[in-house]
Amino acid sequence: MLRLPEFRYVKAGSLKGAVRALSDLGPDAMVVAGGTDLYPKMKRGQFTPRYLVSLRFLPELKGIRPRGREGMWIGAGETLTALCEHHAIKGIFPSLAQAAGSVSTPLLRNMGTIGGNLFVDTRCNYYDQTFFWREAAGFCLKKDGEICLVAPRSKKCLAVFSSDTAPVFCSLGAMAILVGPGGERRVLLEELYRDDGIGFLTKGREEVLRGVVIPRAAFGVRNVYLKLRRRGAFDFPVLGVAAAMSFSKENICLSARVVLTAVSSCPKVVEGAAAVVVGKRVDRTAIEEAAEVAARASHPVDNADMDYWYRKRMTKVYVRKALALLAGLES
Amino acid sequence: MEIASETAKTLLEVLREDLGLTGTKHGCELGECGTCAVLMDGKPVLSCLVLGVEAEGADVATIEGMMQGGQPHPLQRAFADLGAAQCGYCIPGILLVAKALLDSNPHPGRDEIREMLSGNLCRCTGYTKILDAVEMAAKGRGDL
Ligand SMILES: Cc1cc2nc3c(=O)[nH]c(=O)nc-3n(C[C@H](O)[C@H](O)[C@H](O)COP(=O)(O)OP(=O)(O)OC[C@H]3O[C@@H](n4cnc5c(N)ncnc54)[C@H](O)[C@@H]3O)c2cc1C
Ligand code: FES
Numbered sequence: 001m002l003r004l005p006e007f008r009y010v011k012a013g014s015l016k017g018a019v020r021a022l023s024d025l026g027p028d029a030m031v032v033a034g035g036t037d038l039y040p041k042m043k044r045g046q047f048t049p050r051y052l053v054s055l056r057f058l059p060e061l062k063g064i065r066p067r068g069r070e071g072m073w074i075g076a077g078e079t080l081t082a083l084c085e086h087h088a089i090k091g092i093f094p095s096l097a098q099a100a101g102s103v104s105t106p107l108l109r110n111m112g113t114i115g116g117n118l119f120v121d122t123r124c125n126y127y128d129q130t131f132f133w134r135e136a137a138g139f140c141l142k143k144d145g146e147i148c149l150v151a152p153r154s155k156k157c158l159a160v161f162s163s164d165t166a167p168v169f170c171s172l173g174a175m176a177i178l179v180g181p182g183g184e185r186r187v188l189l190e191e192l193y194r195d196d197g198i199g200f201l202t203k204g205r206e207e208v209l210r211g212v213v214i215p216r217a218a219f220g221v222r223n224v225y226l227k228l229r230r231r232g233a234f235d236f237p238v239l240g241v242a243a244a245m246s247f248s249k250e251n252i253c254l255s256a257r258v259v260l261t262a263v264s265s266c267p268k269v270v271e272g273a274a275a276v277v278v279g280k281r282v283d284r285t286a287i288e289e290a291a292e293v294a295a296r297a298s299h300p301v302d303n304a305d306m307d308y309w310y311r312k313r314m315t316k317v318y319v320r321k322a323l324a325l326l327a328g329l330e331s
Numbered sequence: 332m333e334i335a336s337e338t339a340k341t342l343l344e345v346l347r348e349d350l351g352l353t354g355t356k357h358g359c360e361l362g363e364c365g366t367c368a369v370l371m372d373g374k375p376v377l378s379c380l381v382l383g384v385e386a387e388g389a390d391v392a393t394i395e396g397m398m399q400g401g402q403p404h405p406l407q408r409a410f411a412d413l414g415a416a417q418c419g420y421c422i423p424g425i426l427l428v429a430k431a432l433l434d435s436n437p438h439p440g441r442d443e444i445r446e447m448l449s450g451n452l453c454r455c456t457g458y459t460k461i462l463d464a465v466e467m468a469a470k471g472r473g474d475l
């Protein structure tokens with residue numbers, strides 16, 4: 001049996017209590033929501049917390065309010081199943097329902113939460129292995145070792161950010177609501193990420209995500225999420241493309257966002273691709289150019305499933321397809 | 332039922348080791364196969380990724396509880412009639428997930444069955460018989 005190591009389980013009674021526990025217990029404490037990322041990683045010795053502060057039973061993290069004053073509120077503790085089956089989400093933000101519904105399997109989606117999905121650890125073929133495997137192969141920069149086994153000359157860890165829903169939320173301009181020792185703050189979700197396989201989150205260790213708000217401005221925007229992976233279930237994305245576009249009555253593109261996942265250590269907002277199509281009647285030529293720009297910004301490395309050059313090539317194919325779908329050139 | 336167990340034990344370990352309910356199988360123990368599926372408050376979950384303590388107060392259904400009044404559940408009957416199991420290792424998980432599907436949607440289409448069972452790997456059957464059996468049980472369940 002692959003067992004969990006010893007730890008102490010702290011069942012927080014309130015969000016404030018959870019934040020206080022994180023401060024009191026120090027760097028040896030982590031929060032756990034669904035546990036679908038955390039527990040496998042603890043079994044493999046990738047995470048070694050001595051204390052787990054559970055968010056599982058907190059009512060403050062629950063609820064989906066589709067038409068709030070500011071926009072759509074989604075509690076961080078809602079499950080992926082709740083998101084992908086939600087009537088209003090399917091209607092207004094099909095990309096979000098597609099992304100949440102594409103995570104792993106129905107069983108895992110009943111457990112995994114949206115907070116856990118946004119902060120899911122970065123991945124790498126040399127890191128997502130048992131302790132035994134990693135000890136035999138030599139530890140890597142991200143855990144217990146000193147060099148990156150993918151690119152030994154790299155000073156930076158190249159583990160891949162592989163969340164399905166993060167690029168979608170970023171494409172819709174979502175705000176994250178964080179609660180920490182100093183109280184609550186809101187920040188544009190994309191600002192919570194940086195391109196570093198180890199320190200991929202900019203938030204404080206003691207900050208807990210309460211929920212996410214998709215602003216009203218995103219209502220009515222056309223949106224789509226496309227995911228590349230080997231099997232139709234179980235697998236993480238080896239490439240994900242979230243795209244959102246709005247159009248005038250004359251079919252001129254008013255706004256566009258293209259965000260990639262699994263091509264670097266954070267969600268990659270490709271502003272250049274959006275700039276190509278905004279202000280234009282979007283035709284095949286414009287889409288081709290935008291897809292080219294996106295592929296140039298995509299830098300997969302040899303540390304996930306499928307060849308990296310193939311994943312880079314597929315960036316162009318998937319962005320082309322996503323934009324064509326939104327522009328009504330494909331169905 | 333009340334049980335004292337170590338915090339670090341998963342629900343899978345509590346069921347198999349502390350309660351002797353070995354009908355729930357263990358495979359990868361990492362969320363990658365679905366063989367450990369149980370129903371928690373009616374929903375299928377992976378018991379290898381739930382702590383025993385997290386199941387406190389929940390209604391947990393395992394394969395041991397699938398018979399009704401000493402009679403096999405229509406799904407169990409259909410699997411037996413069709414020979415949908417080979418080695419049988421994946422079947423407890425598959426039966427429970429299929430049960431959750433039929434409980435919420437008594438007449439699922441083939442695609443809905445396929446989607447619901449997409450998280451349960453089987454090394455033997457090639458899946459066709461499994462899908463057939465769920466479809467057959469759904470068609471024959473006038474009484475449920
Ligand atoms: C077999 C398998 C396949 C998977 N496939 C996919 C996939 O296709 N796509 C994908 O995106 N993911 C996938 N995952 C990863 C993971 O299951 C999901 O991302 C899931 O949504 C994580 O949510 P959770 O609630 O279980 O997170 P947890 O495991 O509880 O937590 C994950 C991380 O987030 C932190 N965290 C959780 N909630 C909060 C919060 N509210 N505030 C602050 N920090 C928080 C935790 O401390 C931890 O570091 C897969 C996992 C497995 C085991
Ligand atoms: S044992 Fe494989 S998913 Fe639980």
Ligand code: FES
Nearest residue numbers: 418419453454455
């Ligand atoms: S019958 Fe053997 S694994 Fe499914």
